[in-house]
Amino acid sequence: MKKYVWLMYSMIAGWLFLAQSIEAQSKFQDVMQQRGLSEQDAIAALKVYQPSGKHDEYYVFASGGQSGQVLVYGVPSMRILKYISVFTPEPWQGYGFDTDSKEILREGNVRGREINWGDTHHPALSETNGVYDGQYLFINDKANARIAVINLKYFETSQIVVNPLFKSDHGGAFVTPNTEYILESCQYAAPLTNDYYPMEAYQDTYRGGVTFWKFDKEKGRILPEESFTLELPPYMQDLTDAGKGISDGWGFTNSFNSELYTGGIEKGFPPFEAGCSRSDTDYLHVYNWKKLAELAKDAKNVKIINNHKVIPIDVAVKNNALFLIPENKSPHGVDVNPNGQYIIVSGKLDTHASVYDFKKILQQIDNKEFVGKDSYGIPILDLKKSLHGQLELGLGHLHNSFGKEDGIVYSSLYVDSQIVKWDYKNLKIYDRVNIHYNVGHLEAMEGKSADPQGKYLIALNKLAIDRFLPVGPLHPQNNQLIDIGDKKMELLYDLPIPLGEPHQAASIRASKIHPEVRYPMGTNPKTNQPHIGKTLAGEEHIVRKGDHMYIYATMVRSHINPEHITVNKGDKVTMYITNVERAEDETHGFTIDHHDIHVSVEPGETAQIDFVADIEGVFPYYCTEFCSALHLEMMGYFLVKDPKKDYDWSQKSKIKNLSPAELQEEYKKITANNEATQRVVDALFAFLKENQASKYPTVNNLLEDAKDQYAKILPEKEKATKAYKENNFENAILLENMAWQYLIKTADSAIRAKDLLVNTLASPKSAAAKRGEGAFKEGGCSGCHVVGKVSSGPDVTGVLKRHKNAEQWVAEYVKNPESKFQEPYMKKLIEFFNLKMPNQNMNDQEITDIIEYFKWVDKNADFF
Template sequence: MTKHFGKLSSLILGTTLAATVASAAGGELQKVMKARGLTENDVIRAAKTYTPTGGRNEFIVFSSGGQSGQVIVYGVPTMRILKYIAVFTPEPWQGYGYDVDSLKILRQGNIRGREINWGDTHHPAISEKDGKYDGKWLAINDKANPRIAIIDLHDFETKQIVVNPVFKSAHGGAFFTQDSDYIIEAAQYAAPFDNNYHPIEEYKETYRGGVTMWKFNHKEGRIKEDKSFTIEMPPYMQDLSDSGKGVSDGWGFTNSFNSEMYTGGIEVGMPPNEAGMSRNDTDFLHVYNWKKLAEVAKDKKNVKVVNGHRVIPMDVAVKHDALFLIPEPKSPHGVDVSPSGEYITVCGKLDTHASVYKWSKIKKLIKNKEYAGKDPYGIPILDMKKSLHGQVELGLGPLHNQYSNIDGEIYTSLYVDSQVVKWNYKTLKVLDKENVHYNIGHLCGMEGKSADPQGKYIIALNKLAIDRFDNVGPLHPQNHQLIDVSGKTMDLLVDMPLPLGEPHQAVAIRAEKLHPHVRYKMGTNAKTGKMHKGKTLAGQEKIVRTKKADGTNKVEIYATLVRSHINPERVTVNKGDEVIWYMTNLERAQDETHGFTVDYFDAHASLEPGETTEMRFIADIEGVFPYYCTEFCSALHLEMMGYLMVKDPNKKYVSAQKLKMKTMSKAELKAEYDKTIAVNDATDAVIQSVVKFLKENGYDKHKVVADLVTDAFDQYGQIPAQKKKADEAAKKGDYEKAVLFENMIWQLMVKTADVGIRAKDLLVRKVATKQSASAAAGERAFGEGGCGGCHVIGKVSSGPDLTGVLERHGKNAEKWVSDFILDPEKMYDDPYVKSMIDYFNLKMPNQHMSKKETQDIIEYLKWVDENANLF
């Protein structure tokens, strides 16, 4: 009675609040309510789900994406979609399945050598500790192609896909055991475990069902296939499962349909499957001691190996008192273990009742070997009545269950009645019903299948929308409806259309339990969590060409991306070359994602801050192909691009410059010659300054530097021959030919300068004063923080040279630099900073450096000033 009045007083208070707000706003709210036909209850319900801009949700929901093969993430109570997680299906925006690293994950899901690029995701599950969701890992199954995927909730990325080697379909996954030691996956449609043909007439003899216990390493977040095993079961069409918890920990429960073992045959005049598979009044709940069977499977004598996978035969499981059957209402579609592990609820779609089994009764029957009989395969059957706590009539089409935070309370979906019913599984009494729209399947409680359910809300996952939303054609969205269950009676708050696949089941967790990254450690391979082999920091960009046996090149491009440029900006390869593009996002600012694509090559990568990824393709068509950042990342986003130029090595190209020169007068050709000579002289001056530095600092004492210098001189040594030809042509007045030879000289000079500057940078490291630990840490922070994307030590680049920066700002220089790094936005109006912004047309972004990193960078800048003569 108290709760009833509490609910009523809450409603009165809400109505009064709505009226007060309307009055305070000069009746504006009342005008809106009248214009839209809203009641005061509508306004209160809207207020319960509304979150102001910048607000956060209390719970995060992970919903299967059905035939999209993905996972949908949304918040409660806002019911706003936050993310699609790519799992079994390529997803272009995130580059999943288009870059090398994500494609490796997707290809883990190949079956019998065949690429599978779609999935039918059904049952997401969150990893557990002591039966409570811990927010570390998410597992989800693919029913169509029996697979399990693991998603890391630190970055919401799919990290592993495993294929079930013996099942042909698997609706009944994924379900974690209470400490995430194993993930349960049950077969759906019985089929031979091997990959051979078996006639349907041999169904009972050769077709099998089963439950796979996937061993899970909770620390690594990976399934260990070699430590996993399957429990062979009869061809009863196993369905959903749940793991025991608390008093029933170590046991698994899987229901089934088609205990008739009917195989249909409409085409030969037999009744359809739906008639033959629902003839019996009961089917079987499978009860198995997976913890004991895990030990049994360690002995090779107890398993048979099928397709490289360990299978425990039924007779072995029975022999070890680890597999039992209990009759359950016909055509059940779920089994749910209570938070304590003592009560097990099963609903049959073709029965109006929910059946509540009691673990202590089941355990006693097993201990006493009190069996009602055996099935055709010799599996002991426990008496249904002796196993039951009781039954309660709920309505038409009971399906799935979620537990409340109130002891004994449970919520069940009624498919035919289109209702959610609240009842008590201990007292077996119905408490409340709420209509939903329409034909509800699963329902999602807030941590409602854990040992610590939160109550507050239930989400109805409805199969039909019909008249709920705007008409968008014959294919309607699914409808997820949020229901407030905090009062004595349930209250439907809001509808949410979900227009991606058929979301089948969802699981919710408190948002406070999730602690995802906002950026990666610089150079991380997001699919492995380790440092990427292609990690590239600012200043380390390069192009490496390796000749392959077939005469083509392997061209490896080590590139960086930072607001607002891609380095390098020009890449030339030969037709037929293998192009491998390593890309590192140098940003540290949150949400500064960069995308990358090369036109025509069907490749795309998404790089979050700090991430390195790899793209690979054959440059099999000739032409000029722009590459660019696909994510609008800054005001100069359109300028963040470059060109891939693919030339045919077997084709003779006529130089556009040569064509241009053919139309020039002799005076114009002489001017072009003089201009080219000037460019080469300037380039040679740079080379000579590098050579002078190398000689003055004893490059020949350091072999690794000397080797680079030798390579540089190999290029430079080819110049005299070209120069002789250029001078001879100029002497004869053939300036067209002279320009072409001078251009060849420029090409050789560029190659020389590239290698020479790398030699100089390496020598600096050899002869500079030794860095303190703090300065070394500062240099790492400078590189991994993306600072080098704009600032190049020793030269002006996209931003000012930082050599001498501490001297430029006087005695307060360290504080000035520190303040600017930690919060640059506050200093945009500083006259000096404003002048730099105007000059470079760029604002320094906040790279979210810590105070320790900032101090280390200052120590690095001191080291730079000590060795300024070397830069």
């Protein structure tokens, strides 16, 4: 009998599951039909969809091109997460508007000139043993030959260094396998000094090069004094890659314009593009950077140009540290494979990919087997003896990124608008996929590291044309996500980039990035050190030193302290602002009207602004980031008076609209309200203490915030009591109001702490209860019903104990609320709340799941 019952239950469960599946499939088909989607479209959508709260597998850091920034988005969702400000002011983050970020930008001044834009091109992640370690990101500025350091602990730019020799640097940034050096290769040849030389002096005085920026990983700083540059001929160096594995210690930089042509259309000469593409080959530069680093330590091996060490070509050649190999005509990409043996070079004007074998290269170097020297005396290796082989891929081969499988690489074809999957060991093509349109760089996940992950690939396309809604002549760029996890590649998603040209990208597993969610209190995030202006709650003050005013301020929900700042016209003003929140994601912004100032102050951060109070008047300042229910009240006044003027004004008399008796009554009302609020706060603290909230760091941070606010209540109440006893009823009311605001702020943090603790301590929800919670929120129930509290409607805690056959009653009520309105109990509820529950059109499954959610609520009622 038991077996029969079990069998029947199994059959029923199977039928229910089948019915649900059929219903879900029917809905799925309806959506596809309504939106005109194919099955392939729907599958692609499922592959990239990330439900709310679920995180991506990878970070992608894409250069922002002409925006001078770095773009961060997640894969596979392609959701944009952040723009990291680098070379360009960015107002939301206050970058370039507060003093500390201005100092970073000013590190990038070139020859004394302010530069406030950049052309970011090639991001590079820091490495340990050739594998991305998630600590730092580096990015170059092609237009002004600069390198920036971004600390991934805070996703903040922490340093900008200017190349003292180069005028442009398309080839940067690239790192050695343990981030000993950041490599930056010159693009357009020019004199290394800042002197004038005519174009006729091109071959003699114009030069290229590769700069090796020494990086201190512990400090997170480039050390210019320990850095050096290798002088190279004016061949227009392009991209670079550092060797790894068996080629560790070597570097590879390709070039174009081995013809040394300089153009001159205006003089009647053929254009530059014609003259620099005559030869069948250009040069791949091969150099031993470890040997060069040792040479640079000896003063006799270097010359000093613009206070920077330069190893001349002849010194590098003499020490067997610099060589050339012919490469594809007008090459663009150069990429070392994961184990360091193979170097792939692409050619814009050659349909072939060339695969060099480092073992063959090293053998020729060891045997001093050269086919000659260039006009600058650099030994040239034999092309055929250096090659592993060549493979015809298609038109416009630009860049390469390695897959997870041994020998697999993906290449971009600009002219053919394709991505090609091929085997660089066996020289065999496996697959092609069309993209939209004219792809430049591409990035398979961690595809430039010693540990490529495959799975997804980003095509960074130059044109979008018809892919998105039209927005005028300036189209967005298009980053496309491609699934490379199966034998056949599949295009999944288009991401419009309306920021600049995302030239190249670097990707990393999300598990490797460990950013902080708040700063240690009083931190300057640009230096990661305590800020000189660190100010804690209770330490706010204003100091005058001559004509220089120093304001030490704090921000916390929902006030700025101080709220009144008065200075003289012409005063220099330095304002230190500390966000004293401990809670995550409680950012405050600060601006003073009419002063072109904006600061974004994250929890724990201290920011500094400096300006001159050069216009008279009254200027409100306020928090620009909506941070709490009393956000609009989070403001103050910056008052600038002219010390040369005599102001004819008198203090406005207080308006007394209420009689003393009415004021006393008002005071009693607010104190009674405060006492009621106090009881709520006390209950919250008791709950948190009873359930050991301090054991849970995230909860405890909110609890500490609540305690900070709570500590400010008693002083306000004591002042209010004193004012009341002195019959100063107006001040007593204002002070009790202030105490109420602190009570509300305390309750806000304590409630958040309680909710977080409840989710930590409560028993796990079943799958049905989770669905029910979602239906409860999405169906609009939570608009009137709050678990554990009476709101616009009754508390749902215990609802399953209020009626006979409660589950059935609740199901019927949710399905058809009007059917219960005439019941005596419901009549009283409707009269009390002056509200009738609307029909939310819940289906049977949703109702069943909501009841399961109510069961979970009752089971954990002690927490609510």
